[in-house]
Amino acid sequence: MDFVEAVKAAGVVGAGGAGFPTHVKLSAKAEWFLVNAAECEPLIETDKYLCRTYPERIVETVAKIAGHLEASHAVIVLKAKYHREMEALQEAIDKVKAPVELFGMRTFYPAGDEQTLVQQVTGRVVPERGLPLDVGCVVDNVGTVLAIADALEGRPVSEKFLSVTGAVAHTQMFHVPLGTPVTEILKKAKITVGDYAVIVGGPMMGRMLKDKEAIAQAVVTKTTGNLLVLPADHYLVKRSELTEQQMIHRAATACIQCRMCTDMCPRYMIGHEVRPNMVMRNLWREKTITSNEEFEKAFGSAANCCSCGVCEMFACPMGLSPRKMNDYAKRLLRERGINPERNMHPTAREAVDYRKIPTERLIARLDLTRYVTHDLPEFTQMQVKECVIPLSQHIGKPAVPVVKQGDHVEQGALVAAAAEGLSVNIHTGMGGTVTEVTNQGIRICGEEE
Ligand code: SF4
Ligand code: SF4
Structure with a gap:
């Protein structure tokens, strides 16, 4: 299977943004391949964790992707203050002798905005409502790079790394199957306040979930990188209530x-x-x-x-x-x-x-200073009894279910195939029995943790 087909088959989408199908991005040629590990929003830990934990795998895959794109520059972009991550990646670059560079951004918001990042690293400016490719650049998040590494080895996107921050016992990293209920993760993270709200993503651009029903229905998708728990009377929660x-x-x-x-x-x-x-x-x-x-x-x-x-x-x-x-x-x-x-x-x-x-x-300004931690986050690998895998976790048309109620599926199996046009395959991160298939998603019951 060729490079793009492997990425397409694995259902890889942009892990750090709106979920643009990665195989489409990789169908082009570009002069620059930029890896976004700058962790755009405050308090999110995921990109840093991945850089510290998988530096060699990241560097090797970046070199492969750059080769595929015929890019003359392959650059991993982080905040310069991420010393541990910079060192880990530099060691990996030296060890595998990959033609990959590091770029240290200053600590500002929105350092990880794709167009800001392109301007800062290359000096080029993406046209209004344009794409980095318009100025010869392809940008992928570091989580996407790891998903591509898996795809090239035949493993689909079926699980997700995400951090949980804010009003919880400790800032933590979780690795969970797609479709894991947010409430299950919050139980493990141990919320430290009574009434709370959850922002899926970061405090600036994330999706605010305030009522219990919305929180109960939320599940982890291919683009979920962080959960920020806040007291229900926090400034950001109150502000989001304005009509x-x-x-x-x-x-x-x-x-x-x-x-x-x-x-x-x-x-x-x-x-x-x-x-x-x-x-x-x-x-x-x-x-x-x-x-x-x-x-x-x-x-x-x-x-x-x-x-x-x-x-x-x-x-x-x-x-x-x-x-x-x-x-x-x-x-x-x-x-x-x-x-x-x-x-x-x-x-x-x-x-x-x-x-x-x-x-x-x-x-x-966002009243979040009390949630900043300088400790490394704890890590939890989670299994769940049940997941609900949405058919639309990406930009484009929802995927089409290929399983029906009563089917048994293995971990990593295809459960919904890409629709005609812009769409992606969806796989399950847990084995079990399909108990419900609706227009929104596929419910799978598995064995208890
Ligand atoms: S949200 Fe405000 S600051 Fe950001 S791009 Fe729009 S106008 Fe500019
Ligand atoms: S007062 Fe008006 S012009 Fe000044 S920052 Fe606010 S919205 Fe913009």
Whole structure:
């Protein structure tokens, strides 16, 4: 089986983002292959753990992928302050004599944003709403690299590493089958507060789960890299309860047009046309604008927002929500059929290297300092009695079940095949009996731990 076919068969998707099918990315040729191990969001431990634990496997696979892409540069990108991980990877590079380099990023948010990372390492700027490939780069997360290593040995993606942080006994790493209920992991992690909420992912861009029902239904997917447990009355939980209408009213009444949201926007800094202050300024008259041309002038820049959250979680001195208002504006642009022209050759602004958000300050602003730990996380390999494997864990069409109720499946078996077009195969991380197949997922009961 050739390289791309092996990755496709194993159902590999981007482990650190929205779950873009990796075989599609690897079907191209590129000058740069960049491995994202910069752990974009505060408090997440997964990339660091993988770099410390599997340095040789990572380095060897990076060299193979770079060879496949015919890339002349293969670079693993971490934060420079990850000394242990840097050393482990450098030793591996020296040992296997691989043509792989390390790049140490400064500690800022969003260091791991794909487009920021491309700009910092190569000096190139990805076009607005473009892909790293548009400037000769392929970027994969370090977890994806390890999934590719498995795929090349014939092992599919069926389990996941993730960290659990926040209001738990210790920051911990878990290795679990896909479809593992989040509640099972939380039981092992030992929550230290009464009422709690869970953010799946990081505090800036993760998915907030507040009510018990939502937490009970959440399961680990191919893209789950972290669970952050917070007390139910934490600032971030309370903030997430604001309705869209409340945010619109606040924008119209309290925005002082200081422009901090725009001036600190990481996409604006790499030269993209993103102007959240313009969106905020025009919200009050949104319903009165009849001409599409005028509407695009007021709200068009929202189309280039990547929802990193810097504007609303750090920059805005009034505690407003420009990110959410950009989301709102994007929806209105779609409804009006407006697709603003893209700048295909942006140039980073002069201050790009100076105007960065220090991660430590961001953590303090988010009221998360108490959860920062300098100890290495504990590790738990988990088995579960039951899992529910979603059919859609990736960008593209949901996979199509190939098993039915009553079937017995072995660990690693294909349970849903990629649909026509953009889609991926899905495998089970536990053996057992299929007890339910729905449009959402496949329930499998196995043996107790
Ligand atoms: S969320 Fe805010 S800071 Fe981030 S890209 Fe969008 S406008 Fe810029
Ligand atoms: S930072 Fe806040 S107050 Fe300043 S322009 Fe942006 S939304 Fe308005």
